[in-house]
Amino acid sequence: MPKTLRKPLKRDVRQNLVGWSMLSIWALGFLAFTLYPIFTSLYYSLSDVVLSGTGIQITFVGLANYRAVFSTAAGFSFLQAVLDFAIEVLVKVPIITVFAIIIAVLLNQKIRFRGFFRAIYFLPVIIASGPVITQLVNQGAATIPLVEQMGIRDWIDATFVPALAHPIASIFDQLIVILWFSGVQILLFIAALQKIDRSVYEAAMIDGAGPWESFWKITMPALKNMVLVSVIFTIINLATFSENPAIVHIKDNMFALETGFGFSSAIAWLYFVVLAMILAVAVLLLSSFGKERRRS
Amino acid sequence: MDQKKLAKVRKVLLGRNLSEGIFGRIALYGLLIIIGFVYLFPLIKMFTYSLKDLADLVNPVVEWIPTKLYLENYLTSLIVLKYGKTLLFSLSVTLIPALLQTVTTSITGYALAKFKVRGKRLVFALILLTYLLPQQIYMIPKFVLFDKLGILETAWSILFPATFGQGLSSAIFILIFYQFFRMQPVALDESAEIDGANPYQVFWKIGVPLAAPAYLSSFLFSFVWYWNETYISSLFLGKELYTLQLKLLNFQSQFNLATGISQTMTNEAIRYAATILIILPVLVIYLIMQRWFVEGIDRTGVTGE
Numbered sequence: 001m002p003k004t005l006r007k008p009l010k011r012d013v014r015q016n017l018v019g020w021s022m023l024s025i026w027a028l029g030f031l032a033f034t035l036y037p038i039f040t041s042l043y044y045s046l047s048d049v050v051l052s053g054t055g056i057q058i059t060f061v062g063l064a065n066y067r068a069v070f071s072t073a074a075g076f077s078f079l080q081a082v083l084d085f086a087i088e089v090l091v092k093v094p095i096i097t098v099f100a101i102i103i104a105v106l107l108n109q110k111i112r113f114r115g116f117f118r119a120i121y122f123l124p125v126i127i128a129s130g131p132v133i134t135q136l137v138n139q140g141a142a143t144i145p146l147v148e149q150m151g152i153r154d155w156i157d158a159t160f161v162p163a164l165a166h167p168i169a170s171i172f173d174q175l176i177v178i179l180w181f182s183g184v185q186i187l188l189f190i191a192a193l194q195k196i197d198r199s200v201y202e203a204a205m206i207d208g209a210g211p212w213e214s215f216w217k218i219t220m221p222a223l224k225n226m227v228l229v230s231v232i233f234t235i236i237n238l239a240t241f242s243e244n245p246a247i248v249h250i251k252d253n254m255f256a257l258e259t260g261f262g263f264s265s266a267i268a269w270l271y272f273v274v275l276a277m278i279l280a281v282a283v284l285l286l287s288s289f290g291k292e293r294r295r296s
Numbered sequence: 297m298d299q300k301k302l303a304k305v306r307k308v309l310l311g312r313n314l315s316e317g318i319f320g321r322i323a324l325y326g327l328l329i330i331i332g333f334v335y336l337f338p339l340i341k342m343f344t345y346s347l348k349d350l351a352d353l354v355n356p357v358v359e360w361i362p363t364k365l366y367l368e369n370y371l372t373s374l375i376v377l378k379y380g381k382t383l384l385f386s387l388s389v390t391l392i393p394a395l396l397q398t399v400t401t402s403i404t405g406y407a408l409a410k411f412k413v414r415g416k417r418l419v420f421a422l423i424l425l426t427y428l429l430p431q432q433i434y435m436i437p438k439f440v441l442f443d444k445l446g447i448l449e450t451a452w453s454i455l456f457p458a459t460f461g462q463g464l465s466s467a468i469f470i471l472i473f474y475q476f477f478r479m480q481p482v483a484l485d486e487s488a489e490i491d492g493a494n495p496y497q498v499f500w501k502i503g504v505p506l507a508a509p510a511y512l513s514s515f516l517f518s519f520v521w522y523w524n525e526t527y528i529s530s531l532f533l534g535k536e537l538y539t540l541q542l543k544l545l546n547f548q549s550q551f552n553l554a555t556g557i558s559q560t561m562t563n564e565a566i567r568y569a570a571t572i573l574i575i576l577p578v579l580v581i582y583l584i585m586q587r588w589f590v591e592g593i594d595r596t597g598v599t600g601e
Contacts, residue, residue: 012412018495019411023419026404026470029460034426037434037441044436056440106328119586120332126582126589127575129524131544135571139345139564141338176338187593240430242527250432251531254439261436268432275430 045265056261065266074259078267081245082274085238087167089278092178093234095171097227100182104189105219122187124180130242133177142177181237185230192226193219228286235282239275246271346370346569353565369569376554377543377570383577386539389451389529393458394518397469398511400461405473406503410485411495427467431528439531449534454522464521464528469514472592476510477503513592516585523578540574 020027045066048059069075103121107114136142156169171178196218204214238244250268253259345353349366373379408416438457442448447456457463461470480503488498504511526541533539543550547570551562582589 015412016414019407019413022403022407022411022499023413025400025459026461027419029400029457029462030422030426032441033438033457033460033462034422034429034434037437038429040437040440041433103331106324109324111324111328115587117328117332118590120335122586122590123582124335126520126578127524129541129574130526131541132524132571132575135544135547135567136338136342139342139567141341141345141568144334144337176334179335184593187590191593236428240527242525247430247432247527251435251527254436254531261440265433265436268430268436272430272433276428279428 041265041268044262045269047262049261049265051261061262065262066270068259068263069267069270072258074253074256074263075267078246078249078253078270081249082271085244085246086274086278089235089238091167091171092181092238093231093282095178096182096185096234097230099179100185100230101189101223101227103182103186104193105215107186107190108193118187118190122183124177125183128177128180133180134243136177137174140173142174143172144175181234184237185234188226188230188233189223192223196222224286228283231282231286232279235275235279342568342571345565346572348565350563350565353563369565370573372566373570373573376547376551376566377540377573378554379540379573382538382540382543385451385537386523386541387577389454389533389539390519390522392451393454393463394515394522396455397458397461397463397466397518398515400459401466401469401514402473402504402507402511403499404461405470405475406477406499408470409474409477410499410503423467423470426462427465435528435531442532448532449536451533451537453532454529464518464525469518472510472514473507476507480506509588509591512585513588516581516588517592519581520578520589544570544574 044058046060046062048061048064050057050059069078107117107121111117133142152172153169156165156172159165160168200218201214204218209217240247250264250271253264253267254261344360344362346369347366348362349364349368352362352366355363407413408419413419439448442453442456447453454463458466484502484506485498488502489495493501524541526539526545529539530542530545533542538546538550547567548562551566
């Protein structure tokens with residue numbers, strides 16, 4: 001009797017042992033390269049960290065670094081960069097999401113050369129590094145020549161107040177590279193579209209629904225979850241892009257004379273808080289939007 | 297009769313839905329081709345401009361086709377970038393960490409998929425956390441840690457985190473492997489176990505070979521992301537070690553350094569040539585392995601369930 005009782009227990013223990021032996025590499029790495037740095041970073045952000053020849057001296061200063069963000073020039077320029085990032089998300093995420101859905105729907109039709117087109121639309125994901133994008137934008141290769149030839153720039157400058165005209169104009173200046181950020185999202189939407197049963201469309205057609213109605217009543221509801229995944233992916237992608245001014249600030253302040261590691265750690269945490277808030281707003285907006293549609 | 301004919305013509309031209317009629321088809325392919333062209337426009341412009349000499353650059357008549365094949369821009373860029381040497385170093389801090397990261401994340405994914413380990417939920421939560429937390433939060437303590445360990449400004453500062461599954465986007469790769477291994481039939485593992493294989497042998501002899509596509513996709517993505525990453529690598533590799541991307545980032549100063557002329561500005565043709573040289577390795581890999589990239593996205597599991 002005890003033997004039969006012990007056997008499943010033994011298997012359980014063995015599962016745990018083998019499992020954790022395989023997880024141990026990751027667990028060690030997590031402790032050393034993620035968990036320890038997270039707590040140290042929190043401590044740095046509450047300290048004055050001074051680098052000297054002999055090593056680093058850390059003095060606890062409480063919230064002084066955080067207060068400095070809201071009272072010094074370095075802090076203000078970081079806050080400005082974060083604000084720019086928030087505006088960037090507000091503008092680019094809808095553009096990227098809508099564009100990705102349109103392309104996915106087009107590619108999901110019965111067409112020839114689908115693989116070829118898909119390969120083209122995914123290509124930018126492979127080459128879009130920070131320096132490459134910077135070069136393209138600086139040399140003016142990131143915009144469609146038509147934008148300038150048709151005088152869209154002049155029209156923008158004339159129509160909007162300067163505070164708005166600049167961000168809008170910059171969208172047109174880098175329109176192509178904004179679209180370049182949608183490669184992964186297009187594939188996500190295609191995968192979701194392929195899960196929709198074609199017979200649903202046929203049934204709707206027999207009932208007299210046109211392509212337009214089919215799109216809003218069948219396609220969009222099926223894409224709802226993927227829109228959320230895609231938006232989260234896009235936000236994090238933009239947030240971690242190496243030329244993002246906010247994270248450039250964090251690195252620059254590490255070795256700046258008047259700031260240093262403590263201040264940099266503090267703004268890194270603030271950046272994380274802002275990012276988490278943006279993500280939370282996006283998730284709330286998208287999920288409440290879905291619910292309202294269902295009710296109506 | 298006429299009514300019927302009209303309906304037939306209507307059907308041929310407009311079709312019953314978007315992609316069936318002739319008009320619909322033209323519009324569909326037209327859109328795909330135009331957008332495709334817009335997508336490739338920066339690359340096309342970059343390529344033609346990189347072949348222009350100074351006369352062609354300032355000549356407003358010469359837009360798309362340079363008057364002669366001019367390769368000087370590429371030769372200059374090759375020298376400025378120290379291409380051969382830099383390429384080797386770039387590969388050593390991209391291919392090797394990609395390989396190590398793929399191995400570690402696959403083992404981690406396998407353990408989570410196949411074994412009832414205690415604390416699995418916690419592990420998943422922590423993995424998700426590493427995806428959501430921006431690198432910026434832990435890079436400063438890591439910088440200090442690597443400095444103490446004496447691996448700062450060496451390739452090890454990139455290789456170590458990758459080895460321990462804390463590299464670039466490790467969380468995504470763990471999830472890919474978790475999904476992939478979970479789909480594998482348990483019956484295979486059990487039959488191997490009955491034949492006397494221990495769990496590690498089952499992983500090595502059955503899990504790994506069956507997951508070959510996941511390995512290839514993950515490795516390729518990992519490689520490309522490491523290739524394109526500059527933020528962390530510029531911090532950890534310091535001011536002496538340059539990858540190709542970092543050379544491009546500081547192209548003007550690199551140009552002045554290599555030519556010994558401090559006043560000349562590089563023209564756009566040279567910078568385009570340099571950019572092409574930097575995307576060339578990943579572009580070639582993409583052209584050959586395109587399928588594995590695209591299908592890799594389906595394996596993340598976010599597209600399923």
